[in-house]
Amino acid sequence: MAENGEPQSNVTQDNMSDKSEQTIYDVVVVGGTAGGLSLAIDAQYGGLPLVRILESRTTVAFPHLIGERMLDVGFGETISSVELDGDHVVVTTNKQSYRSRSCLIANRGDNPSWQPPVPVEARTPDVAGRIVVDTLPEHVDELDVLVIGHTDHAVELTATLAARGARPVLAAKGMDATLLSPAADAMLRRLERERKATLLYRSIPDQIGEAAGLPMAFFNDRRTPDLQFDHVVFASGRTTPSAADANVSDAALASGLVWFLGEAEEGGPATAAPGASITDAMANAIFTDLERVARPSPAERRRRHTAAIDELREEHYNATITHFEPSHSDLWVLRVKPDHGDVSHLPGQYASLGLGYWEERIDDAVDPGLDDKWEKLIRRSYSISSRMFDEHGYLTDEGGLNELEFYIVLVPPTPDNVPGLTPRLALKRPGDRIYLGPKVAGRYTLNPVTNPSDAVLFFSTGTGEAPHNAMVVELLRKGHTGPIVSAVSVRQWADLGYRAQHETLAERHANYHYIPMPTRESDVPKKYIQDLVRENVFEPFGVDLDPASTHVFMCGNPAMIGIPEKADGADEGAPPVFPETTGVVELLVERGFTVDHRNEPGNIHFEEYW
Numbered sequence: 001m002a003e004n005g006e007p008q009s010n011v012t013q014d015n016m017s018d019k020s021e022q023t024i025y026d027v028v029v030v031g032g033t034a035g036g037l038s039l040a041i042d043a044q045y046g047g048l049p050l051v052r053i054l055e056s057r058t059t060v061a062f063p064h065l066i067g068e069r070m071l072d073v074g075f076g077e078t079i080s081s082v083e084l085d086g087d088h089v090v091v092t093t094n095k096q097s098y099r100s101r102s103c104l105i106a107n108r109g110d111n112p113s114w115q116p117p118v119p120v121e122a123r124t125p126d127v128a129g130r131i132v133v134d135t136l137p138e139h140v141d142e143l144d145v146l147v148i149g150h151t152d153h154a155v156e157l158t159a160t161l162a163a164r165g166a167r168p169v170l171a172a173k174g175m176d177a178t179l180l181s182p183a184a185d186a187m188l189r190r191l192e193r194e195r196k197a198t199l200l201y202r203s204i205p206d207q208i209g210e211a212a213g214l215p216m217a218f219f220n221d222r223r224t225p226d227l228q229f230d231h232v233v234f235a236s237g238r239t240t241p242s243a244a245d246a247n248v249s250d251a252a253l254a255s256g257l258v259w260f261l262g263e264a265e266e267g268g269p270a271t272a273a274p275g276a277s278i279t280d281a282m283a284n285a286i287f288t289d290l291e292r293v294a295r296p297s298p299a300e301r302r303r304r305h306t307a308a309i310d311e312l313r314e315e316h317y318n319a320t321i322t323h324f325e326p327s328h329s330d331l332w333v334l335r336v337k338p339d340h341g342d343v344s345h346l347p348g349q350y351a352s353l354g355l356g357y358w359e360e361r362i363d364d365a366v367d368p369g370l371d372d373k374w375e376k377l378i379r380r381s382y383s384i385s386s387r388m389f390d391e392h393g394y395l396t397d398e399g400g401l402n403e404l405e406f407y408i409v410l411v412p413p414t415p416d417n418v419p420g421l422t423p424r425l426a427l428k429r430p431g432d433r434i435y436l437g438p439k440v441a442g443r444y445t446l447n448p449v450t451n452p453s454d455a456v457l458f459f460s461t462g463t464g465e466a467p468h469n470a471m472v473v474e475l476l477r478k479g480h481t482g483p484i485v486s487a488v489s490v491r492q493w494a495d496l497g498y499r500a501q502h503e504t505l506a507e508r509h510a511n512y513h514y515i516p517m518p519t520r521e522s523d524v525p526k527k528y529i530q531d532l533v534r535e536n537v538f539e540p541f542g543v544d545l546d547p548a549s550t551h552v553f554m555c556g557n558p559a560m561i562g563i564p565e566k567a568d569g570a571d572e573g574a575p576p577v578f579p580e581t582t583g584v585v586e587l588l589v590e591r592g593f594t595v596d597h598r599n600e601p602g603n604i605h606f607e608e609y610w
């Protein structure tokens with residue numbers, strides 16, 4: 001056993017007595033709590049074969065782990081002293097003494113001043129007797145029991161109730177799975193998976209009252225209805241026993257070989273982080289040459305809780321994806337329908353979409369600081385596009401619809417940037433939920449186009465055509481008579497998600513012209529939007545690029561647009577400073593066009609995507 005380095009199996013009391021004289025344990029764990037069991041498992045995995053758990057009761061928090069993980073547990077052993085003897089700690093119980101290289105106190109301390117976090121207003125003694133702290137009712141089979149708490153201890157109580165045939169509901173608002181011990185974390189997932197407990201990760205009742213002779217939990221949030229229970233059990237907060245209560249001598253405490261599971265206190269004994277497995281500090285202090293196995297990161301652990309994710313989605317998402325059509329694997333047209341509110345907007349405006357950091361990514365990139373923001377939303381702006389034709393083939397009237405259309409491309413990770421939203425959006429499908437910002441915004445609209453015979457040119461890169469699609473349709477619907485041109489620069493033909501619609505539009509409307517511009521196709525000469533302006537290719541469409549009768553709208557890559565620096569705040573009369581690579585604005589300004597500013601109308605309008 002110890003000699004061949006194998007983890008030790010559950011050993012009977014008799015042979016333990018013989019062994020205890022000569023055996024030097026690696027760790028003696030006091031308390032078969034979730035944290036104690038986790039640490040014992042962790043130590044065994046880390047290469048320490050001799051780990052003994054001492055438990056004063058007749059069972060441990062999760063009894064199935066004893067067999068599964070071959071844990072060595074001494075039941076009914078109460079600690080009378082923990083002392084230092086040379087390089088070792090000697091742990092003496094009511095049954096025997098153990099010599100060990102280290103000792104972890106993992107049991108809970110008493111906290112008589114603990115008060116339930118929720119007011120309890122039970123008038124009748126019978127109901128009051130059904131509301132308890134830290135203890136379980138004797139008979140719970142088939143009964144509905146509410147457990148309130150968010151620590152390991154709450155999970156332990158819930159698991160015990162489930163094992164005894166109850167239908168427990170755990171109200172665990174404030175639970176952070178990264179602060180649970182690995183064993184409690186795994187147990188919680190198991191309870192969820194096997195549907196043996198209902199977990200309310202983000203809810204806690206704000207009052208326990210009574211109704212019809214039973215405790216009633218009143219929830220003040222829209223997610224959870226008020227519920228009646230047979231019993232209510234509060235799991236009191238985590239408390240670490242004092243060294244005196246744990247019978248640890250001063251010398252043992254000072255040796256650094258005795259650890260306590262719990263929060264470190266100023267000047268207090270060394271602690272393992274709450275719920276944690278062996279901390280690095282602890283490993284360095286006690287265990288040398290540990291071959292430690294890779295453990296899932298806290299975020300990975302949290303991610304496994306499907307109920308937590310469901311609740312986050314329910315809390316944050318307010319819209320449904322009704323349509324998700326890939327133009328190719330990395331380019332999608334999607335439609336989003338909000339649960340409430342209308343979707344009225346002006347063509348050209350944008351809305352915001354959001355998904356939680358808790359959603360899966362399509363790539364292997366890791367979001368920096370994911371642990372801290374796991375429960376947060378990633379929000380990004382998206383221009384509202386247009387389906388262009390309705391189901392009867394007429395120009396679509398977006399105002400009459402109850403959903404918004406978007407045109408979005410997957411952004412790949414680079415050494416400088418891990419994109420947040422689009423790699424998560426990539427895994428979404430019709431029917432999935434999403435966040436849609438309550439406000440549609442933007443002054444990139446057709447408002448400046450007041451003369452129906454003016455030429456209107458739309459220049460875009462990639463998905464920058466989205467707002468233009470809506471604007472083109474609007475102009476045509478309103479009977480615009482001047483020439484309308486939409487030029488779209490992309491890499492390949494496949495990147496033109498609306499090509500068919502544009503071609504149909506151009507066939508039907510003599511004043512509409514579509515210029516698709518793939519730059520990486522052998523059958524098309526490579527041209528950029530800037531080249532179209534330089535060469536004034538628009539003459540055949542009746543456009544002479546006269547600033548007096550032309551509006552130019554540009555959307556997408558800032559390099560194509562080429563905004564002069566400080567265009568907004570520059571001193572009056574100062575010449576604009578254009579970017580090194582010539583953009584369209586510079587070419588148009590040379591022709592007498594002016595940039596449209598809030599207080600200074602012009603005929604160059606733009607929306608930059610980054």
Ligand SMILES: Cc1cc2nc3c(=O)[nH]c(=O)nc-3n(C[C@H](O)[C@H](O)[C@H](O)COP(=O)(O)OP(=O)(O)OC[C@H]3O[C@@H](n4cnc5c(N)ncnc54)[C@H](O)[C@@H]3O)c2cc1C
Binds near residue numbers: 383466467
């Ligand atoms: C007003 C406004 C409207 C927008 N409308 C759209 C839209 O209709 N469709 C759309 O796909 N994006 C649009 N965007 C960009 C969008 O908001 C996100 O920046 C983009 O989807 C990337 O988000 P992310 O979280 O995956 O990556 P982030 O971490 O935000 O990465 C940003 C980086 O991704 C690249 N990038 C951003 N957008 C694009 C793009 N469209 N094409 C190629 N590379 C890009 C840039 O290098 C940028 O620096 C718009 C942005 C603004 C400000």
